[in-house]
Amino acid sequence: MTVVTHSTRPRRAAYVPSADLVKDVLAGRAIAIARMISRAEEGYPEAAAALAELYRHGGKAHVIGITGVPGAGKSTLVSALIKAYAAEGRKVGVIAVDPSSPYSGGAILGDRVRMSETAAAGGAFVRSMATRGHLGGLTRATLQAVDVLDAAGYDPVIIETVGVGQDEVEVVTAAHTVVVLSAPGLGDDIQAIKAGILEIADIHAVSKCDKPEAAATVSALRGMLALGGERPGSRRAPPVLPVSAVSGERIGELKDAIGAHWAHLNESGERVERQRAMGRTRILGTARHLFQQKFQEAPETLERQIRAVAERRMDPAVAARALLGWEETP
Template identity: 75%
Template sequence: MTASNPAKPVKRSAYVPSLELVRDVRAGGVLAIARMISRAEAGYAEASEALAQIYKHTGKAHIVGITGVPGAGKSTLVSALIKAFASDGSKVGVVAVDPSSPFSGGAILGDRVRMNDAAESCQAFIRSMATRGHLGGLARSTLQAVDILDAAGYSPIIIETVGVGQDEVEVVTAAHTIVVLSAPGLGDDIQAIKAGILEIADIHAVSKCDKPEAAATISALKGMMALGTAKTDSAWNPPVLPVSSVSGERIGDLKDAIGRHWVHLRESGELADRQRGICKTRILGTARHLFQQKFNDEAGEVEKHIQAVVNRDMDPTVAARLLLGWDNEVRPR
């Protein structure tokens, strides 16, 4: 293959070998981080070795998931939190997978990095993931982006995601501390209960606390927890915190609660259990994605097997085992 291959144009001048990129990521180079996330997102084969290298240097960051139904005010809250953490000197990373997020504006192109006002003044790194065309790989590439920021020394790393859909839930449960944001008067408390995201909260935040309806939402959440739907396998009682992202009111309280939860996880020994659970979920999710990818990449091969099953030449189990690569030969008919 030459550089003039019309199918795969390669800009030699822009190409940085993967291991060089790993070194630059670890040194905190913003361009290297952006490039590496783009390669992970595109699923380039040469990225996998670099990601394996990156992964060795992860495990230091505090990963914070922020979720809630659309309209709850997640992006505004994230902007306020960036400023609050940065004022302590933290290097904040943000990975947004909310398609309704303003951070996601440039995500369709897949390789754009947007820094908003908060980010620019605070040296935060904000990345939004494209939510289209991912074929179930969204959770995988989002968590790879978190790995890259982790290896680059960012902490906390905030994952912003809308709390609906299997992929999104898989992403947010990979966080150490999960903040579920509810907005008063949206009727979203019921939606969130349905989606099962209220139960996973380590911290409940109620936005727009200057609105009179906020009190009702706060007491509804407290009532729900008294009913025992909250996590019970822990000495941690999820606090319910009113916030106002616009005025910045009480954002400090939320920041402190996030920090307290991180201390709790480490001191109680719960962090080890959570790490184990996160790794298990990531392995399973990755395996599912790899198989789905194989199914899409090898369409001709898959088609042959489908036709064989249609024709009753083999049964679905034999076809599945062959496509998984677990058997090499078709049994004699």
């Protein structure tokens, strides 16, 4: 018979009210920062006031989004950037997103594997988050986690999205500067002229430039950009930078390009526009979430509409309007 041997002193811990964590978050205490992020993730109503207070303390950090296909080398690149920023005495906050299982809801969060050494040495705060069913490359609470790290004094804050496909572009409304990382050897140059993720870049990076195929990827991207490739609303053509995080080659150039983009945002006033876009997305996203929550609180009403739609007595659009109270239920 297999038995688990337990300690004779069972561990107990108390719930610390979120309001009491705020002071410690602002003082940069890791346990409080981490706990606050968890509460944002869980969506505890009790944490709302504390998160609001932290939001007022934020707004200083440069938020950098790093996105790209799975295996492109995002985590390795983040690790190299942590090291480059640490050399300047800057403490980096990182939110690394990995997918949740659509079946069990569980997740394996493996981005830390490639970051642990530089994170420990560079004084970085690295937090892994699971998507928890949210689509678009981020999680519902990613931006609240960014707020917490920002308020705690981390700058820059890097968001590493899940490995994305072609149109998970949510990071564009979450970050000041978006770096799209392309890996060499994945598909022909028609990939470079497709719509979607490549259009959102402020900076293109091509990973694994120690490999010979990287040159072709760089030239395909440059070719696409020669036809005009800046983001709408942006007045700056994105550079294409080959990097190798493994050898550390040209990571400094990428860091400088990120810095130059930040300077450009501040000087041109584009930062204000981006911040407005971020605000808009967050308000609408939260509103959508609150709606959903409201309907889940009254499942009978929703259930009635579901039955009517399934039995074809009502169409989904009318049912949705009825749910919002915009239409009389027939």
